[in-house]
Amino acid sequence: MNDLAAGAARTLPDVALLERSRFEPRAMRNLVLTAGIWLAALIAGVPLVSVLYLLIVRGGARLSVEALTALPPAGFEMGGGFGNAIVGTVMMVGIAGLISVPLGVVAAVFLAELQPTGRLARTARFAAKTLTGLPSVLAGVFAYAVVVLATGTYSAPAGGLALAVLMLPIVVLTAEEAIKAVPRITRDAAYGMGCTRSQVAWKVLLPTALPGILTGVMLAVARAAGETAPLLFTALFSGFWPFDGGRPQVMQPTASLAVLIYNFSGMPFENQIELAWAASLVLVSMVLIINVVSRLLGRPRA
Amino acid sequence: MSTVTTARNGRTVSVPVESLAPPVVIDCKLDQVYYGSFLAVRDSHVQIQRGKITGFIGPSGCGKSTVLRSLNRMNDLIRGFRLHGEVRFHGTDVYARSVDPVAVRRHIGMVFQQPNPFSMSVFDNVAFGLRLNRFRGDVAARVEEALRKAALWDEVKDKLKASGLSLSGGQQQRLCIARAVATQPAVLLMDEPCSALDPIATRRIEELMVQLKEDYTIAIVTHNMQQAQRVADVTAFFSVDITKGTRTGYLVESGPTQQVFESPAELLTKEYVAGHFS
Numbered sequence: 001m002n003d004l005a006a007g008a009a010r011t012l013p014d015v016a017l018l019e020r021s022r023f024e025p026r027a028m029r030n031l032v033l034t035a036g037i038w039l040a041a042l043i044a045g046v047p048l049v050s051v052l053y054l055l056i057v058r059g060g061a062r063l064s065v066e067a068l069t070a071l072p073p074a075g076f077e078m079g080g081g082f083g084n085a086i087v088g089t090v091m092m093v094g095i096a097g098l099i100s101v102p103l104g105v106v107a108a109v110f111l112a113e114l115q116p117t118g119r120l121a122r123t124a125r126f127a128a129k130t131l132t133g134l135p136s137v138l139a140g141v142f143a144y145a146v147v148v149l150a151t152g153t154y155s156a157p158a159g160g161l162a163l164a165v166l167m168l169p170i171v172v173l174t175a176e177e178a179i180k181a182v183p184r185i186t187r188d189a190a191y192g193m194g195c196t197r198s199q200v201a202w203k204v205l206l207p208t209a210l211p212g213i214l215t216g217v218m219l220a221v222a223r224a225a226g227e228t229a230p231l232l233f234t235a236l237f238s239g240f241w242p243f244d245g246g247r248p249q250v251m252q253p254t255a256s257l258a259v260l261i262y263n264f265s266g267m268p269f270e271n272q273i274e275l276a277w278a279a280s281l282v283l284v285s286m287v288l289i290i291n292v293v294s295r296l297l298g299r300p301r302a
Numbered sequence: 303m304s305t306v307t308t309a310r311n312g313r314t315v316s317v318p319v320e321s322l323a324p325p326v327v328i329d330c331k332l333d334q335v336y337y338g339s340f341l342a343v344r345d346s347h348v349q350i351q352r353g354k355i356t357g358f359i360g361p362s363g364c365g366k367s368t369v370l371r372s373l374n375r376m377n378d379l380i381r382g383f384r385l386h387g388e389v390r391f392h393g394t395d396v397y398a399r400s401v402d403p404v405a406v407r408r409h410i411g412m413v414f415q416q417p418n419p420f421s422m423s424v425f426d427n428v429a430f431g432l433r434l435n436r437f438r439g440d441v442a443a444r445v446e447e448a449l450r451k452a453a454l455w456d457e458v459k460d461k462l463k464a465s466g467l468s469l470s471g472g473q474q475q476r477l478c479i480a481r482a483v484a485t486q487p488a489v490l491l492m493d494e495p496c497s498a499l500d501p502i503a504t505r506r507i508e509e510l511m512v513q514l515k516e517d518y519t520i521a522i523v524t525h526n527m528q529q530a531q532r533v534a535d536v537t538a539f540f541s542v543d544i545t546k547g548t549r550t551g552y553l554v555e556s557g558p559t560q561q562v563f564e565s566p567a568e569l570l571t572k573e574y575v576a577g578h579f580s
Binding site for chain 1 (some may be wrong): 349356374376381402404405406407408410411416419420421430431434435478481482485
């Protein structure tokens with residue numbers, strides 16, 4: 001025991017050496033790595049911050065009640081806005097959500113709980129993963145073939161279907177993960193109460209997984225709202241309101257913020273370019289608001 | 303409480319319990335229970351008597367939880383589970399082809415090792431089974447009654463809308479007990495209900511079990527011999543047979559708790575209750 005204490009005393013540093021030393025190799029390495037991590041984080045933030053900065057400065061300058069409510073201006077016209085494009089985007093994202101969310105959530109219940117390892121489930125999961133990488137223009141081609149050719153007109157439902165194709169795999173895969181993350185003991189409790197499998201899914205798994213599912217839906221909405229390519233030859237664009245005498249008119253070309261930004265930003269007119277900036281700011285704000293609201297709604301009550 | 307009521311496919315069926323109830327509520331004769339090719343339990347005959355607490359004790363891996371979970375067909379959820387034998391609940395084999403496991407679980411309630419309230423309000427947790435069974439009476443009154451029986455009412459009566467998950471561990475477990483008794487099942491199965499709780503919460507649950515046996519028949523798995531001595535009227539001792547190269551559980555003996563602990567028939571029981579192995 002004494003030997004051990006003596007040996008330990010020889011190898012342990014003096015009390016004075018416990019003080020921090022900035023020049024020892026270990027401390028230097030720590031400093032360099034910490035600085036590197038800060039630098040990387042700052043660099044990663046540069047694109048985001050600069051885009052937001054430009055959007056707020058250049059888009060905010062033109063933001064007005066007129067911009068939000070007026071119809072798009074023609075060539076050399078001054079003023080105008082993109083009210084119909086806001087309505088069109090909301091309408092088409094809404095249609096896409098109505099198609100993809102119920103379908104995706106039900107599919108996720110199947111994948112996560114009913115037949116997680118079956119052949120159908122494996123095929124569907126593989127298809128969903130492949131679809132997440134689908135070039136968005138192909139979703140447009142699909143909707144063009146299915147809706148535009150069949151109905152003979154560009155329309156909001158065609159655009160909505162194209163966006164739904166893009167949203168579906170995101171909804172399916174995130175909802176599946178959210179349902180799988182419900183603890184085993186919660187499922188046991190539900191089965192132990194005498195739930196059938198569908199009651200376990202509807203009454204326990206879905207409510208418990210709701211925050212995760214909403215996050216997935218919002219990711220999908222955020223992606224769909226910003227997509228331009230699938231709308232170019234499904235909804236096309238329109239300089240008019242999608243209403244006729246107060247009644248919604250969906251089976252006609254429909255404006256959207258994304259396509260308006262695409263069209264106007266390439267034009268040689270300062271007025272249109274300014275409007276494109278303002279529309280971009282509005283689009284980003286819409287996505288942000290939806291995100292915040294969904295987080296508030298989906299917050300667990302614990 | 304003279305009838306058990308269940309609603310399936312919209313029909314309400316009342317089964318008079320008093321008239322059919324022999325002293326033995328569940329007569330469980332397991333010849334073999336397999337998980338895949340693994341023989342988990344063999345040759346165990348356990349009887350759950352009406353109005354009593356039956357304690358299942360034994361070393362780890364002796365199959366006591368498997369036997370308990372066989373009583374309400376919870377093991378059906380485990381892949382590869384097979385059972386040879388019969389589990390007669392009021393005379394009906396719950397493993398008969400014509401029996402719906404969902405209906406079995408509505409009559410034989412369960413409380414688990416980990417407290418597992420649903421991610422919903424305290425009230426909704428307790429009302430869950432009532433709504434599931436399309437209970438047509440006064441839900442609020444039944445919820446209050448169940449919470450009082452679970453000795454939780456005074457602690458939660460002002461926060462019935464708070465999430466069940468916001469309660470402490472011991473409160474959560476009593477909430478799970480309230481949830482299980484709200485539908486007035488014939489039997490309550492408890493799988494090590496105190497193993498995740500501190501000693502004070504454990505004591506409360508034990509007192510609760512003794513109160514609950516006025517109205518319910520209870521079967522409890524416990525790792526804790528003192529707990530079995532404190533609460534169980536009847537004790538079933540299981541052990542592990544490792545002679546065939548695997549670990550297969552079986553019933554060594556069962557009888558009144560005092561007899562099993564003080565004058566056991568088997569040497570193995572005597573060694574276990576004396577603490578020679580665990």
